[in-house]
Amino acid sequence: MIRINCPVCGLRNETEFTYGADATVSRPAMDENEMKPWLDYVFNRTNPRGWHKEYWHHVQGCRQWLVLERNTLTHEIGACELAREVTE
Amino acid sequence: MAEVLSPLKSKCVAGHHGASEKSGLKMGTRALSGLWQIAGWDDFESAAQPVLSSLGLKDGGTFRIAQHADGATAWRIAPDRILIETADPNLENAPELMKLDLSHARSVITLEGPSSRDLLSQLVAIDVTPMAFKPGEFFQTGIHHVGVLIHCLNSDRFDILVPGTWASSVWEALYENALPHGVETLEVA
Structure with a gap:
């Protein structure tokens, strides 16, 4: 869990x-104006084995969008921040 | 003018249900005096302060502890959102805030009795033992996949704020799980 x-x-x-x-x-x-950046943005994703950053929504809580580090191999959860506070 | 009825009106019929030899808790509802959500942007703290001060509230509180003043209760539900129960929100002096009247969009289910915490622990994945969930504290979570706000009023009394359209479903989830404890349903006041 x-x-x-x-x-x-x-x-x-x-x-x-x-x-x-x-x-x-x-x-x-x-x-x-190039097609490839838009193609990558809309359709193409890496499929990392290990740590990955994801958007999650706390829909049954504060309803804030979060940026969460999750290990795709172990489901271990790392840092979690409000998406609004994450700078590029 | 149409009379506004509680969505729980048909549920709140006085009676005793479930385990006959005991009455572990009472379930009922109460009318909200008025419920407003104020929201803002980067300068939310300073924009909200005049509203809170006019209600006698020191500040917006924390994400865990509700603020009380005479006739007003405030729950800090997000960094830039506060829910306020009051009959007179006096929001005219806050032009920078978004104000949303939720008075008829939420219902309150009241729980009271020695089995209240046992019932909640069956339905929410949060520690609701007296040491972890104290009077004055609140949290937002889900019951029956519906987002709710649970406010601990004292050791065995809770208010549950529920979206009005889902109040009946949440009531039934609570009621079904309350039956083994013995439940007394209270008439709408």
Whole structure:
């Protein structure tokens, strides 16, 4: 069972959260005219074995978006921050 | 004008249910005097302060402990959001805030009795023992996959704020799990 340490609510069960998206993906600049950056942004993802950053939503809690480090191999949970406070 | 009825009106019929030899808890509802959510942006603290001060509240409190003043209770539900129960929110002096009237969007389920904590521990994945969940504290979590706010009023009394559209479902989840404890349902006041 995954337990996530929400910066607002504290340590909570995974069932209170929903997975959002890959948090390592950055949107290309709006004036980007090449197709490949947009193709990668929309469709292509790495499939890392180990630590990965993900967006999770604390939907049954404070309703904040979080950036969470999760080990895809062990489900170990690392740092968890409010997405609004994460700088690129 | 249409009369506003509690979504729990049909549930709150006085009676005793479940284990006949004991009454572990009482379930009921109460009317909200008025429920407002205020929200803001980067300058939320300073924008919210005049509203809180006018209600006699020192500040927005913490994410864990509710703030009380005469006729007002405030729950800090997110970094830039506070839920306030009050009949008179006096929000005119806060133009920078987003104000949302939730008075008819939430219902309150009241729990009281020695088995209240036992019932909650069956339904939420949070430590609700007296040492971990003390009077004055609150938390937001899910019951029956519905987001709720549970406020501990004293050692065995709790208010559960539930979205009105899901109040009936949450009531039934609580009620079904309360039956082995013996439950007394209270008439709507």
